[in-house]
Amino acid sequence: MIQLKHLFKWYNVGSTRSFVLKDVSLNIEEGDFISIMGPSGSGKSTLLNIIGMLDEPDEGEYLFQGENVLELKPKKRTQLFQSHMGYVFQSYHLLDEMTVYENIETPLIYKNKSSSERKSIVSDLLDRFNIVGKKDLFPSQLSGGQQQIVGIARALAGSPSLLLADEPTGNLNSKQGEEIMELFQQLNTEGVTIIQVTHSDKNATYGKRTVHMLDGQLK
């Protein structure tokens, strides 16, 4: 599904180059559940951002379902992202002036789905995550775990085939973290490809494959 070939990314510090990613090549199949692990500064988040088309490598190729993503126009890229991917952030990044319902609804609006379609999809998700009673609350009224769940629901709203998660349990306690990881496993069983970046070994065990990174290189 995803092919990364010899990705390089660097920052120019004075006259030297400081590499964030050094010759990273990776293949990801459909249905995979990959955990990218490594210490801070190893380039994990950057790699995830590149996969999620939020960032660009300075060198290298990125093929998504056979298409060379880096040669696509930005608009096409956003379309691609919208239809296939969902992103879960570590700090949830919910929209503060919108209710839970509206937050989950947002990606659907940008996909130009009709009002009734949106209603049905969102209520399904609310049901699934057992947060129906909270649909009119604002993010500031929810706990961290609940906000993360909303974030995940939002990421799933567009029925993505690929779910990207950047330290999804980083701000949660162990019990909430467990719930989230179990949810991921379940999604994976249903066919969603998941790539997660994590610090925790425990989280990594939920996945099928683990990839280690150190100083911008795969180990």
Added chain:
Amino acid sequence: MILNEIKISWRSLLKNKFFSLLNVFGLMLGFTGFILSYQYINRETSYDKWNPNYDRIYQVGLTSSEEFTDATNAMLAPLLKRSLPEIETAGRKIIYSFGTYPLFGENTVLIKNAAVIDSSAAHIFQIESKTGNLYKSKIQNEATLVKQDIAEKIFKKGDLNFDTPKSVPVLSLLLDQHERIYGISKNNGLSLIDHDLLFIKEPEDLFAGEIPFSYQTYIQVKPGTNIDVLARKIDKLYHDKIVPLSQTAALSQGKIYLDPLTNLHLRPKNGSNTPYLMLWIIGIVSIIILVLASANFANMIMAQADKRIKELALKKILGSSRWTIIRQLLLEVFILTLTAAVFSFFMLSITGNVLQKWFNDDLKQYILNEDTVMYLFLGVIGTTCLSGIYPAFVLSGFKSVSLLRGGLGKTQRKNTLRNGLLVFQIGIALLFMTGMLVIHEQIRYIQTTDKGFEPAQVITYKGLGMYYDGTLNGTYYNLKERLQQDPSILSVASATNMPGDGELPPKKQFSHNQKQLEFDHVGIDKSYFSTLNIAVLKGNIPTSIKQLLQDSTSHYAVINESAAMALDLGQPIGAKLAGCDVNFEIIAVVKDSKAYGFENVVKPTVYSYKNECGSARPQATLIVKAAQGKAAQAIETVKKEWQQNSSTKSLPLEYAFMDQQYVLLHKKQQEMQTAFNSFTFLAVIIAALGLFSMAAYQVTIRKKEMSVRKVLGASVQSIFMQLNKPFFRLFLTATLISLPLTYFILNRWLDNFAYRIDLQWWYFLIAIMIIFIIICVSISYQTIRAAKVNPVDSLRNE
């Protein structure tokens, strides 16, 4: 979708209720101020514009050595009409200047602004009657009109048919004088010719022989006439035909000039151009305030948008197109500006009503019309674009990832624009504040400086002398002697002109030893100088009537300091001065009196006792100086005398206090003071608003930096100083730029006055201090709050 966007916009506005309101308020002030000023200017420049021949009408005047006068010989107009083919018609006008003109109809009405024009002038100014043709038959030789409200007072209700003219007793019931009223004047629009009672008569019909008065002459020229050439032609004609007839008239050696009707209301050559300057100032200032308010608004929108960067980035990631985000931002701005416009409309209608009720000003109809709505609409669109476009495009173009991490690195560019705006605002506020102080000081100077005469306790009766015999020892003299005996009256005098009078004394030609000079002339009596406390500097003035009666061939003249300087005589006393067809002997020199305001230099003046210069100018004004605290009794005494005079007992007696009249001379300056104070207030508020929101923005941006500093050991005070530093720098820049400009502008304004204060350094200092304090207060609220924030709260979001 749109509904969703509106919902979000509304919620984000509510979240920042306070700032949204501030935004709206500031913008509303800008809109309102601008529209008010604009419509005021519209009205003031619309005088006579409705006249189809507007651009072909000119006033004919005389000028000599920088002096201008509109007083021309009565025969000039008919001469021009018959001699010059380029002139379609030429008319004359003269204002009734002997106090109020009584009409004895169903009610007695005292007309304050009566005037006489001839039929040609009526034609030029499109004077029309509501009740039919102006001239109903060929033999009709006059066509006097009154205004509607006057007609309703003097005629019976329902009796307003003017097929035949109505005769009304006037001036004095005893003398059995009547005037015929031919109709009710039609109001075509604002005009130079605007009189409650308008006599339309030919001067030739009023006076047999030489006409003793000077008239204002107006001409209407054929299209395409070269005005300069015409002026020269008129000048030649004037000197060939008119000047030989009468040498003593004002500026008779001068040159003819033509003043277009377009200028006459605001800046007639023979008057002050203060109204014109005022319009310019109001116009420029209101534009500045509008720009300030919009810039402020844009600034605040940009600042607030920055706070929402995270939200915008997220939306982009979730798939929103850039255009959608732009639309969202523009929508929010639009809602705000629309609200401001609506509030502004309300404010305008309130102001219109206030103006109507308290100032009797009809600006209301100009304010609330379709033009205003259109301007507001344009303003809304304009401000939306101005404030919304920049943040909308710039912000939506940022890279999402860097935005999410909370980075705002690329904002440095915007700061120059914003800082520039703030410097501009502070500079303007400084200018206005200093201006306010200076204007206040100048007016105080006018009020408190020695005027050369003393107007306090002086009561004036304009036109009173008309009803008495004014010969040296006639009934007028007797009246004055009797009044003098009354204990409540200190002194009584009479004159042809008095200080504070709207009318200036006429200029006459005098010559001494072949030198020709133009002096003002005032006819006075023996008590004039003592009544007005004008100091006699050299020589002796006659103190009793005997002296004046003694020699009927002697003509005494008293001159003021300026006249003495113009004559340049070592010893002016005893010198001979020829003028008004007689030979004067100078017997005294008196102090200059700033009788006609501080704007003009005191004119050299000749005072004489026997009405030599114009028998048709009686010493109609009675001047009574009351004893301290006895003004009411003095007025009573005069009233009793008035009632004892058989020809006046049924007439109302009008009087005025000279000090109040004198103050009115500077009415325009006081109006300017009021207008300026309001603008200062506005500008300072807007500047403070701008600073307040700028401070809030800065605080948000630098929250993290301040928290880090605190952790490193900075005290609350030093954080406070850190946050305030950029503003102090802005203030310093603004001061440096604005000070020289302010000095220059205020100096120019003060130059309008012949007698003025000097610009003291402490005016500027006070203004700077006041603005500085206001600035400190505006920003301190934010910065103090920021300095006290617990660093933990702002450092945790990584």
